[in-house]
Amino acid sequence: MFDVAWSEMLVLLAVAVVVIGPKDLPRVLYAAGKFTRKIKTFTGDIQKSLDRIIHDEELNEITREANKAGGENLQFEIERQLAEEERRRLAMLPKERGDAGK
Numbered sequence: 001m002f003d004v005a006w007s008e009m010l011v012l013l014a015v016a017v018v019v020i021g022p023k024d025l026p027r028v029l030y031a032a033g034k035f036t037r038k039i040k041t042f043t044g045d046i047q048k049s050l051d052r053i054i055h056d057e058e059l060n061e062i063t064r065e066a067n068k069a070g071g072e073n074l075q076f077e078i079e080r081q082l083a084e085e086e087r088r089r090l091a092m093l094p095k096e097r098g099d100a101g102k
Helices: 006-020 025-070 072-100
Strands: none
Touching: 006 025, 025 072
């Protein structure tokens, strides 16, 4: 992400030891790691939300286009298929969470 070479990393570490001090350096590095993890989690959640919004909007657009051509029976069929897709997606969630921990 930042393209930092080992030599640059050693210079940064030396500066950190001088500025922060060797006693407080582990605590500062731990806090920086926690902050980085929170930022990654936050951006991941935002990305998932945006993907879901885009997916829902695409489905709505498909439904609108199909309604123009097909009428009420087509609307019923699309809603049935969407409900089944949502049921399958929800059924897969516990499996995905269980596999992620392995």
